[in-house]
Structure formats: C-alpha cells, structure tokens
Ligand code: HEC
C-alpha cells in the first residue's frame with residue numbers, strides 16, 4: 049500500500065470487485081481478498097542521476113532488442129541472442145500481477161536456486177533469463193546495462209517492507225489436469241485464438257517501422273528467435289499459467305479468456321515446437337530431487353519418462369519425488385511408522 053491512502057486504495061479495490069461482479073457474474077471471485085497493488089510512479093522521478101538510471105533500466109527491459117539484441121550496431125553489446133524484450137514476458141515492464149512481475153524482488157535475493165544448486169544474486173537471476181529466455185550470454189555484474197536494470201527492479205520494490213510477501217508473483221496459478229496436456233487439441237486452440245497475432249508459424253510480427261527498430265509488435269513463440277529449451281517459459285506449468293492469466297494479450301487474470309483445459313493444451317502445443325537449444329542442460333539441478341516435475345529435460349531421478357515430465361500429469365511425479373526424498377533423509381513419511389518400529 050504505497051503512494052495512495054488506504055481509504056482510496058480500498059475504494060478502488062471495491063470498485064474493481066464491483067466491476068468484476070458486474071461484468072462477469074459467473075466468474076468466481078479471487079479466493080482470498082486481493083490487496084491493492086500500487087506500482088511506484090516512474091514518471092514522477094526527478095531528472096537527476098538516479099532518475100535517469102532508473103528510466104534507462106526500464107528502456108532496457110521494454111526494448112532489450114534495441115540495446116542488447118543480436119542486431120545492435122556494436123558487437124560488444126550483443127548480449128541477447130534473440131530480439132525479444134524482457135517485458136514480452138515480464139508484462140507492463142514488470143508491473144503486472146501474474147505477468148511475471150519484477151516487483152518486490154530487492155530483499156528476496158540472494159536466494160537459494162535449485163537450478164544452480166546454490167545461492168544466487170539478483171544479477172545472476174537476470175543472467176539466467178539472459179542465457180535462457182533471451183538465448184544469449186551473461187552480462188557482467190558491473191556492466192552499465194546491468195546496473196540500470198537493477199536500479200529499475202529496485203525502484204519497483206520501493207515501499208515493500210523486508211519480508212513482506214506480495215500477491216501476484218509468477219505467471220499465475222492454474223488447477224492441474226489429471227490427464228496429459230494434449231498438443232493436438234492445443235493446435236486447434238492455437239489456430240482459433242493465438243495465430244491471429246503470433247502467426248500460424250509462431251514467428252510473431254515484426255514492427256512495420258523503419259529498419260532501425262529491431263523489435264516485435266508480437267513476439268515469436270517458437271523458432272530461431274524465441275526463448276531456448278532451458279527457459280522457464282518452456283516449462284508447461286509456467287507457460288500454461290501465463291497464457292491463462294495474460295493471453296490473448298491484454299487479458300487480466302481476473303477475466304481469463306481461456307478455460308484451464310484450453311490453456312494447458314495450447315501450452316503443450318507451443319512447447320512441442322522447435323526452438324533454440326541450450327548446451328549443458330544436464331548440469332542444471334545438481335540435486336535431481338529438487339528438479340521441478342515439469343522440467344522438460346533430463347536426467348531425472350524418479351523413473352518417469354520425459355514425455356510425462358513435459359505434458360503431465362505431474363501429481364504422480366511429485367509423489368514419487370516426495371517418497372525418494374523421505375527415503376533419502378531416512379525419515380518415514382508423516383504418519384507412517386518409522387522403520388524398525
Ligand atoms: C492480440 C494479440 C495476441 C493474441 C491473440 C495472443 N497473444 Fe501472446 N502475446 C502478444 C503480445 C503483444 C505479447 C507481448 C506482450 C508485451 O510485450 O507486453 C505476447 C506474449 C506472449 C508470450 C510470452 C512472450 C514470448 O515470446 O513467449 C506467450 C508465451 C504468448 N504470448 C502466448 C500466447 C498464446 C498461447 C496465445 C493464444 C492462447 C496468445 N499468446 C494470444 C499478443 C497476443
């Protein structure tokens with residue numbers, strides 16, 4: 049609750065809830081009351097050194113292709129391997145609930161990262177997206193572009209108290225199916241709902257502006273200029289939740305346009321398409337029991353085939369992993385008698 053009085057914020061939240069009820073009488077209300085979300089106002093920053101750094105950081109996030117992309121004039125600055133912008137996935141420049149917000153992160157790093165098997169800094173987390181989502185190479189921690197993006201991300205955390213947990217992180221929760229998600233059904237959803245913007249070939253739509261503009265009107269979903277196979281967006285739960293909460297573009301998680309089934313199936317279709325490959329993915333998750341059930345690449349410790357790790361259902365995999373973890377720690381699962389008793 050920042051830069052708005054509590055009263056005004058509550059009135060706005062009530063109004064929003066009222067509109068929700070009015071516009072979609074059949075849609076269920078959010079499970080718990082959703083605290084009002086207020087993003088700090090970048091436009092009101094003074095035009096001083098800090099204000100300019102934060103603005104530069106936002107530009108780098110909304111037009112990454114123009115500053116760090118594979119076609120920028122200075123070869124030394126070609127850190128990203130594709131022409132995406134961070135904000136193609138971190139929607140509204142990282143300020144959208146369930147649009148992978150970059151909000152309130154300042155005090156959550158360094159944090160343990162299972163993929164790396166160690167604690168990582170916020171710079172290293174940005175570089176995980178640089179090398180996977182952007183299919184590129186890491187930016188040095190002291191590169192001016194890294195400092196600017198971090199200044200912007202810190203700015204988005206302004207007013208968040210240490211330890212405060214905000215709602216809306218990630219790409220949106222979605223009830224899981226008890227069957228594998230189906231790429232063939234998803235292809236039909238794609239043709240019906242996505243192709244008009246992302247194209248039948250998934251290649252997106254370049255801007256029709258002069259050639260100096262290197263970006264997309266609509267980003268590609270697969271093919272050589274997309275995120276690589278090690279990206280978070282290539283995991284079914286992430287992309288299905290993101291699509292359900294945000295697509296077609298402009299959708300709010302309060303008014304999803306796809307049913308959960310459609311979201312899972314269309315996500316299954318998208319992750320089945322060709323995309324760049326990242327080297328050495330088998331080195332991710334040095335502790336295989338910490339590997340999320342929907343990681344689409346091996347090795348796996350749970351005995352389930354790759355196909356089920358890609359398309360689900362994930363419940364049985366999680367249960368097997370929990371059993372293996374309990375065996376490893378020597379502890380019997382809760383409620384069960386201990387060995388030898
Ligand atoms: C109205 C046009 C439109 C429609 C329809 C649409 N999208 Fe998008 N999509 C976009 C735009 C634009 C973005 C980038 C948003 C931004 O940069 O703010 C995007 C971003 C994405 C992203 C993340 C970025 C990336 O490159 O991977 C995914 C995944 C995605 N869309 C999937 C889908 C799926 C699946 C559907 C169909 C259910 C769909 N979209 C329908 C316009 C659309």
Ligand code: HEC
Pocket residue numbers: 109112132133134135136137138148149150153170173174177178181182197217218219275279280281286
């Ligand atoms: C293709 C989509 C995509 C693009 C492009 C992308 N990211 Fe991400 N990013 C994600 C997803 C999805 C996550 C959530 C974690 C996961 O599942 O891997 C994430 C997580 C993060 C996080 C950690 C957030 C948290 O809550 O802990 C940061 C920081 C981040 N990205 C920064 C960036 C920056 C900076 C760029 C551009 C240089 C970028 N990302 C480009 C998809 C993307």
